[in-house]
Amino acid sequence: MAKYETLVDQIREQIKNNIWRVGDKLPSLRKQTETTGMSLMTVLHAYQVLESQGWIVSHARSGYFVAPKIQNSNPISKRSNATVSKAEEIDINDFVFDVLKANRTPYTVDFGSVYPDPSLYPRNQVNKSLTSAVSHMPTSSALDNLPPGNKGLRQIIAKRYAAEGMNVHPDEIVITAGALEALNLSLQAVTQAGDWVVVESPTFYGALQSLQRLNLRALSIRTHPTDGIDLDSLEDALKSHTVKACWLMTNQQNPLGCTLSNDKKARLMALLAEYNVYLIEDDVYSELYYGSQKPLPAKAFDQNGMTMHCSSFSKTLVAGFRIGWVAAGKMALPIQKLQMMSTLSASAPIQLALEKYLSARNYENHLRQLRRKLEQRKFAVWQMLCAEMPASVNINYSEGGYFLWIELPDHVDATVLYQQASKENISIAPGRMFSLNNEFDHCFRLNSSFECSLIQERAIKRLAELIQKMLEQ
Known part of the structure; x- marks a missing residue:
């Protein structure tokens, strides 16, 4: 040896x-x-x-x-024999609304936020681009920026796809008011009320809210914190139900943080092609990888044009601008028509500002710094949680993004923990937000993007104390 x-x-x-x-x-x-x-x-x-x-x-x-x-034993995979869960009716919006509203309380230690620490954004540079764009905005800008959106911005986005080896024409790209509008419009374009749509379990609560609003039915597929969606279970669901679309996050999944391997992405696209199912790919976190190479989206493995790839600048550049897009392929025109009937278009000044920033500033350098800081902060928070939390608490760590998925023992209700922590100005995102049943009521998501100040340290210690008290009851 x-x-x-x-x-x-x-x-x-x-x-x-x-x-x-x-x-x-x-x-x-x-x-x-x-x-x-x-x-x-x-x-x-x-x-x-x-x-x-x-x-x-x-x-x-x-x-x-x-x-x-x-x-990490990843008890999620052991909790239930059910790999596919059905929901004929969805009722999640009221609970999500209450949680998000509570998280806006001043002086809250915001571990429940979906956005990274705003101090990580190049705010001054972006604001200068906005000021310049507004002062030089032509009188025709309102018309120029109607769907599919600002031509220069779409060309920049198309070039970013090309850098990944993907051939996406600017005319396939529709600029939207954030990624959520891109996702919602994509869902509307390929479904009607009563259709079955596949989501992950657990999944981003915005997907569940969208299904509820459109009166769609959900098939939740078990998703592992490390390996991602169970493709065998997905295949069973496609065989047994007439599924119209899948709403999935293949990179840095929210809330788990997992990223599918390229082999699984290729198999996913082959399955969807076999059953003629559209993929609505929510890919807002893919720029926040920690390694040397950005993960490809599932769209890169699509041979049939069945993927609507949605992303935004909200998690990487500035949250408040609410600019996203969908690379919609053959569904670009239907999505533009739907957008014209709803929001009309994304903000013209903001589109111009982003075009100006991305053309003149070093966005790649900003992304490198952002990824480095997020990795350092996430690791620091993870270490602190490992030191403070009771031994029976499982902390899932993923190589990317800024979320940690935390599993408490089965009998501990994370919604109760959320309520108790809120009274002490500490917010978390309880697992109930991410599921159509009670399977993840013992889990919560924690935002690790904020610098570990004394305030954050005290908040983590207090969360650990609250959990210990619940364990002793």
Whole structure:
């Protein structure tokens, strides 16, 4: 056995035996060489093997740590034998509305927010672009920016697709008032009241609200925190029901954070093509990856033009501008007509401002800085949660985005936790928001994008105390 393999086996066994626990920092490369007598390259090779196997994770300028997923048993996959859940009627909007309204209370530690920390946005640069766009806005701008939207902005978005190896013509792109409008218009374009639509379980609450508003029926497919949607269960649903569309997040899924592998994305698109089902792809978080390569959307594997790929600048550039788009392919014209009958168009000044910013500013440099800060903050929050939370709490960590999905023991109601925390100006997003049944009532989503100040630390400790009290009841 090679020396590095001996060290790999040794550290792996130590992690299994809880000598090194989740979040613990391993000895530095230099310290490990002193302890083992091995060369620096041998130790580095061993650490790299452990990292590739998922046992440890490296963080720039910080070192190596025991990876989250080793101790995460992901009890979601064990909770229920039901892989497909049906809902003839959907009633989620009132609860979601109440939670979102409560989260707007001043001085709240906003772990429940869907948006990243606004201080991470290049606000001054974007505002300058808006000021310049408004001052030079031509009199024809209202007409120029009607559906499908600002031509220059659509060309910029098309070039970003091209950089990923995707051939999306600017005329296929429709600019919308945020990604949610893009998703809603896409759903309207391919469904009628009473149709079956597939969503993930758990899923983004906005999808459930949209299905409720349009009187659609839902098939919820079990989704794993690491592996993503269960494609075997999806195939069963497609066989047994006449499904018109799937509303899915294949990258940095909200609330779980999982990203489908390219193999699963290819299989997903083959399944949908076989059953002639449209994919409405919600891809607002794909720019927030942590690795060296941006994950492709499922649309990149679509050979039949059945994908409406929706995204926005709300999670990466500025939330308040509410500018999104859908790369709709052959559904572009129907979506434009629907938009004309509802919001008419996205804001002309904002479209012009974004065109100006993206043309003149270094958006890629901003994205690199944003990803780095989000990764650092998420890891810091995760470490704090590991240190403060009771041992029976499961913290799912994903390599990207800014959400942590937290599972409490089955008998602990996260909605009660949400209510108790709200009284102390701490917001979380309870699992009930993301499901059509009570399967995730013991879970909650936590936003990790805010800097770990003393206020955040105290809030996490208080959440841990509230959970411990609930466990003792």
